Amino acid sequence: MESKKVDKNNEGKLLAQLQTIASSLEKLALLRQLDAFYSTDDRKRLVAEYRALRQADAIAFDGIEVARKEVGDAGPGGKTRVEKYGEVEARRRDHQ
Incomplete structure (x- = not known):
């Protein structure tokens, strides 16, 4: 029986x-x-564009991380939450 389980x-x-x-x-x-579908030159160009986009994305993400560390990740301020959700919902979200 054990051999079947194994x-x-x-x-x-x-x-x-x-x-x-x-x-x-x-x-x-x-x-x-x-x-x-693509010539060698086209593939090289596309790969170079892809790498440039990935690098730009990494730089942008690093900027977001720096800003998040500086500002914190608390979300929008109280006034913004009240404007967006209304006073009751904003208070409820504050106490979650």
């Missing part, structure tokens, strides 16, 4: 590994298909 356990692990492999193979297949 086999089921191993089966689950094997299926998880196969899914990971399948996912990797799908990604590789998609990369190979790029050759059919």
Whole structure:
């Protein structure tokens, strides 16, 4: 009886590994298909644009983190909450 439990356990692990492999193979297949749609120069340009966008995103995110540390993460001030939600809801949100 125990051998069946072990086999089921191993089966689950094997299926998880196969899914990971399948996912990797799908990604590789998609990369190979790029050759059919984009020239080498286009791919290089697109990759450079992608990297520039990722870098700009990282810089913007760092700026948000710095601002969050300076201001805190308390959300909008009391007056803004009252204007946005009304006095009753703003008070309720204050006491959550």
